[in-house]
Amino acid sequence: METLDILVAEDDAVLREVYTKKFSLSGFQIRAVENGQKALEAMAVKMPAVLILDLNMPVLDGFSVMEKLPKDKRNFPIIVLTNFGDDKTRQRATALGADDLFVKSEMTIKSLLEMVQNLLRAKKYWQK
Numbered sequence: 001m002e003t004l005d006i007l008v009a010e011d012d013a014v015l016r017e018v019y020t021k022k023f024s025l026s027g028f029q030i031r032a033v034e035n036g037q038k039a040l041e042a043m044a045v046k047m048p049a050v051l052i053l054d055l056n057m058p059v060l061d062g063f064s065v066m067e068k069l070p071k072d073k074r075n076f077p078i079i080v081l082t083n084f085g086d087d088k089t090r091q092r093a094t095a096l097g098a099d100d101l102f103v104k105s106e107m108t109i110k111s112l113l114e115m116v117q118n119l120l121r122a123k124k125y126w127q128k
Contacts, residue, residue: 004028004029004049004050005028005030006023006029006031006051006052006116007031007033007042007043007048007050008020008023008030008032008052009032009034009035009036009039009051009052009053009054009057009062010032010034010052011034011054011057011058012054013034015104016032016034017032019032019109019112022113023113023116026113028116031048034057035057036053036057036059036060036061036062036065037059037060038059039053039065040068043069048076049120050076050077050078050079050116050120051077051079052078052112053066053078053079053080053098054080054081055081055084055089055093056082056084062082062093063092066078066096069097070097071097076123077100077119078097078098079098079099079100079101079102079112079119080098081101081102081104081107082101082102082103082104083103083105084103085106089101099119100115100119
């Protein structure tokens with residue numbers, strides 16, 4: 001079975017390290033970058049099975065990344081991470097094609113891992 005590749009775009013170095021360790025231990029190949037521009041560069045090399053995308057990052061934010069990856073033109077889900085759980089943020093992320101959204105203060109790494117696993121299971125059904 002092929003190792004599933006997860007790309008994490010997160011400007012917080014501690015969180016990048018935590019995500020890398022947790023997902024690696026769960027059998028995923030993980031690539032972690034610190035901003036949206038680096039995420040786009042990483043996807044130009046290899047598309048991920050899942051993109052975990054922080055919204056508030058330097059250089060290029062998560063909203064800008066999603067604008068460049070319309071849902072009908074990509075074959076992987078995007079999970080948005082944010083510190084802002086307000087309706088405006090949620091609605092904009094959903095409108096731009098986020099498959100799920102987690103508010104960091106309400107999230108555990110375990111729940112994020114479960115979300116990725118659930119999306120990957122669902123993805124098998126929407127592959128053409």
